[in-house]
Amino acid sequence: MNDNNVNRRVLFVIGALLLLLLAAPFASAQRVLLDKIIAIVDDDVVLKSELDERIVEITAAAQRNGQPLPDDLEQFESDIMEALIVENIQMQLANRVSIRYDDDTINRVLGNMASNNNLTFDQYVDALEENGVYLQTREQVRKQMTMQELQRGMVNRRIKITEQEIDNFLNSEMGRELMAADYFVDDLLIPFSAADTPEIKAEKQRLAADLISRIDDDFPLAAARAAARQNTAIEIGGAELGWRKAKQLPSLFADIVVDMEIGQVEGPIEAGNGLHIIQLVDMQGGTEQFVNQTRVRHIMLSPNEIRNEEQTEAEARKIHQRILDGEDFATIARQNSDDASSVVGGGDLDWVNEGGMPPEMEQVVDALEIDGVSEPFRSQVGWHVARVEGRRLQDLSREFTRNQAANALRNRKFELELENWLIEIREDAFVELID
Structure with a gap:
């Protein structure tokens, strides 16, 4: 059997489940009391209950969306089994590279799903709990987000876009249409x-x-x-x-x-x-893009094992006073900043595009005059003192246009490369089916 055809069916099965989750996952899950292992996948297993639940979920999704089920039900079950195996492989890979989503992120996604169903978050959760699928839905959402993040990272690094491809695209009718x-x-x-x-x-x-x-x-x-x-x-x-x-x-x-x-x-x-x-x-859109930029230096101090939050803030205030007293900002930054990316340059962040800083930092920097030094302020990563050294309106039209073209080309290549990558990780995995 052609591997590409098998994998396309697997992708359909995965997509059908995602459609189920985003639509209205209120169908009660049927639990199987007696369970058994039906496949060994590298360091993990697939259970019979997982296969049974997935068949129920995809069947319900197809019926709700008016999609016919395949005539060959044995092949249908085999394709779902293959989809579970490919998902399992991806989740193991994601775990190895520490891709995880916390509960707050999952709650935000569920909030969006609630809005799509014209419900409040609490109403949506109540409906899921009433049907016995709340925890199942949370974990399915987490799994889908995890796999998508893994796919973006692993597949995009495989896609190469040449300068000649960008030139050809920009000169094509499709490119001109996109850039308009x-x-x-x-x-x-x-x-x-x-x-x-x-x-x-x-x-x-x-x-x-x-x-x-x-x-x-x-x-x-x-x-x-x-x-x-x-x-x-x-x-x-x-x-x-x-x-x-x-x-x-x-x-x-x-x-x-x-x-x-x-x-x-x-x-x-x-x-x-x-x-x-x-x-x-x-x-x-369009090809003309002018961006406000700010030249910024900063010193960042992060709490650590030997300096707690209060001590870190106090140290930031001492540094702030030293700068006001005339000491060189860059020198103090080289000696004290915890920001590894800018410490060698004396805290220089270079020209930063509007919207290119964390919101709490951008708000402080925007309020400063040129050569102004901020009071110490807190961000998610630590305490900062910032200095504005210049502002300008920069023409990034050529860079913007070429980036847009590269993204369009990357999106066109992504699905094919994703299919190839899924085939490769499936072939490289150890899989043993157990009758």
């Missing part, structure tokens, strides 16, 4: 009719000019359209056009929109059906 910006445009229409006299058309032109003059940040086009519908006898049209690429916009607007700034208003634009006023509400 998305525009959110709002449209207001003052319609013409065949019965309009020159005086009525002039009145509509004046109305358009008046509306344009009033639109600003506090009175956007949407508000102007609503007000005009209430206050004029003219039947005002138009609506939000939503997110669209430039080529998806009405041809009348496309060439205008690409040159607009966010919040900018253009019009009146005369068309056969009337006068249009448009506003660029938002824009995302």
